[in-house]
Amino acid sequence: MNNLQQTARVGLFFLLGLALTWVTFETLRGGKIFKDQGYNLIAGFETLKELKDGDEVRMAGVKIGEVEKTRLAGRRAEAILRISHEVKIKSDATASIVSAGLLGTNYIGVDLGTESAPDLPDGAEIKTKTTPDLNSVMSQIGDLGKKLEGALGNLGTALSGDGKGGPGIIQKVDQLVSENRESINKTTTNLQAITDKVNKGEGTLGKLINDPKLHDDLVAALGEIKQGAAEAKTFIANAQAIVDQVKAGKGTIGALVFDQKAGDDIRASIATIRAVSDKISRGEGTLGKLLNDDSILRDAQSIMKKADRALDGLDDTGPISAVGVVYRGLF
Template sequence: MAAGKNIEVKVGALILISMILLGGFIVVMGGLSVARVYTVFVDFDNPSGLQIGAPVKIAGVKVGKVDSLEYRGGKADPKVPWRALVRVKLSIEEKVRDSIHEDAQFVITTQGVLGEPFIGILPGDPEKPPLPEGSIRQGKDPPRLDLFLAQASDLMTMAHKALTREDGPLQDIAKHGASLIKGIDLLIIDNRETITRITKNTEKLSASAVELVQATKDKVDGPQVKRILNNVDVLTASLAKDTGPLLKKTQDTLAHLDEIATDTLGPEQRASIKKTLKEVENIAVSANKTANDVQAMVKHIKAGKGTVGALMMDEEIYDDLQEMLRDIKHNPWKLFWRE
């Protein structure tokens, strides 16, 4: 009798444990939660395969699930200004209510490229109040791959028809292009001698230019030019040095002319002498200014500034000019055609 009771107890305990395990399995697999939740509704035109029980996530963390999907067919709702095809009911955990604000956005995305769709929440501006329970928001539909493929297929069909038409614009372009190439070919053949002559003349011109540049460089680099520049520099410096005292003496002479010639010369003679000394003063001023200008110009040239100074003093400009002429000599077509 006791043995029979022991068996019954064991069987009852096994059944109880099995029921507990089954309930736990249902809770885990069914996504049941004992946490407090609140409800938010989101409208979509194309949920793109979203299913009941799909997770709701914020920053990749699950905070709720999809409770239901209601097909509305675009019926008007006095609570919102838009017409939706599908309304999704979300159950969101109460603990994250304060982090979802009035301007929050709801989007449908997937776990990976081909994963199951779920709803992602962009919380919005933290300065705004939390989203109230029972609110209805307009979600952002996911991009439709099927619609994109259909449009791409239509585009490819249109392109194929355009390419295969005998009287299409592409055929006209091809014919015109062939005619243009043929015309250019005939033009070159008909003017072959002229083109050859132009090429030879260009080569001769470039060779002459190289010789001219070389001769100019030899003259510029020669001692004669340097000696002339040095002489001009010394002459202008001496002239500027001498004109200063001469100008001062002339001014002193004019200042004391009345005192010197009052008793010995008449008015006409004094006026003539004043005029002569005034002209000497003007000549001295002009000579001094000219000397300063010439001296500045010589220094400018010696420093390699300006076009003349660069040509006379800068070896790099000469080398560049010689290289350009050499390139034109070997490639005369560059005078007529730019790359």
Template sequence: MNQAQTNARVGIFFVLGIALLWITFQALHTGSFNVKDGYEVTAPFKSVRELKVGNEVRMAGVTIGAVTAVRINNGRAEAVLSIKKEVPIHKDCVATIATSGLIGSNYISLDLGTPASGTVAPGDSLRTHEVPDFNKIMSDLGELGADIKVAVGKIGAAFSDNPDGSPGLITNVNNLVNENRANLNASIANLNEITEKIRAGDGTLAKLINDPAAYDQLLAAVTEIKNAATEAKGFIGETQTIIADVKSGRGAIGTLIYDEATAQNLKVAVKNISDITNKMNSDESSFGQLITNDNLVRDAKATLRKVDRAMDGFADSGPITAVGVVANGLF
């Protein structure tokens, strides 16, 4: 093979290589746009993590722009985003830094927002939301693993015997079981005996479990208790109402207790009754003399006897002599 053929083949392979590179570039950047044709907005973050210039900007999974700069502005990290002119971004849209897959590259993810909030103007700052960094998550998991390891070590130390020779938890439990084995066996035997009696229907508890009638009676008793409790609750409520009425001065008792005029009238009535009873007990009053004066009682009895004789004479006499008989009988 001469030198000319070799040079020709090298040239052909070079051209083919250039063509393959161009095809690959076009395949990877299908749908891309020139950043000069878009408008810029900013997205501030506490940390842009591994975000780089050229990373995509996606909205609902669709690529709508690219990161054109990453910088520090006013003490915070800030990403400058170039967005296609035909894609509006709503003001309530939130930007986050997402990752393509587990170990993929980072990109800016935007949610759709709501049209009612309006659209951002070129140069405006977007709302952002910080998401946990994968490296931070892995670091936290490592710290958690270390804490779990320490906790497991403490649990193991608590269960095992101590370095000073004192028994651990497992040894103490084992010793406790061995020392009380007879008591445990007796308790288990008693439990078996109790369960056998319950199964056989012996005893109150067994009847309650096995006898439907006993269960129904118990349920009825509980129902009656509940009804009695309900009635007691109602009675207490009525009593509270009555007490409230009395305190507020309503009703006869409330008026009697809290109404000053009624209380004064009651005092006057009691005083009058006291005066009347005092007069009745006095010898100077007619009623008192009627009770305490024996002569007056005898005179009254004599008068009643005379009236009785006059009436007898009146019955035996005619109409003409009736007046005379009454007069003689009385006087």
């Protein structure tokens, strides 16, 4: 009996060790002893990068499932996602492979999608997008470094020359300065002389800088110019207002320019005046005869002489006699 009990105990401990080993293994793989069956979704990518079975599927940073299996399907790689039945993924949601830090493991990240969109059924394919990983970023940085190195090499060649006798920018500038050193010295001397004159108040610029009165006069002149510009602006605005009124047919000028009836009346008046002038020129009518007939002028002069003689005789006669004298003198 002792051997049988001992054998039973050994077998029991062996089974218990297997159970503990299985529990530990399952716990390390998925974080659960008993998996949530959930439902499956298919995510297709150009490459799964370092994604492997058992990696997490997260939505908004929360674990909602895991990668059940990875496989190669034709010209692309697919990941079979096991999603918890408590989580519903919308049909417009997008899955991408995300790296947990620079040296962390990869996982599938799923966005929330649109709330009004329908849910993806079991076995459906979820939309995916490719995100740059550390390797592609490092490759791009390496390419950028090569381009930068080439650009710096070209800049160095341009500055110092190509090493085959061709001068660079620095050599060209040095040569230019050497060849024109005398001219540069003369120019510098002239500039120094001009600066000295300006500091002494000589010349127009020197007076402008050093003479306070000239400066004040210049400021006053600028003020007058500004005032004149403001007045000119006001005049232009008033003229524009008058032009607008004329265009609108307002006022006398506007009526003359744009009122057809006023224009017709003016033309009719001018025609009437011209006709009267023509009649007067031809001696027609009373005014025409007065201006053109000399006999009427002579008759008027004769009447005036008679009236003058009649008035001379009024002094010696009475009122009644005076009337008779005037009547005889005139007629």
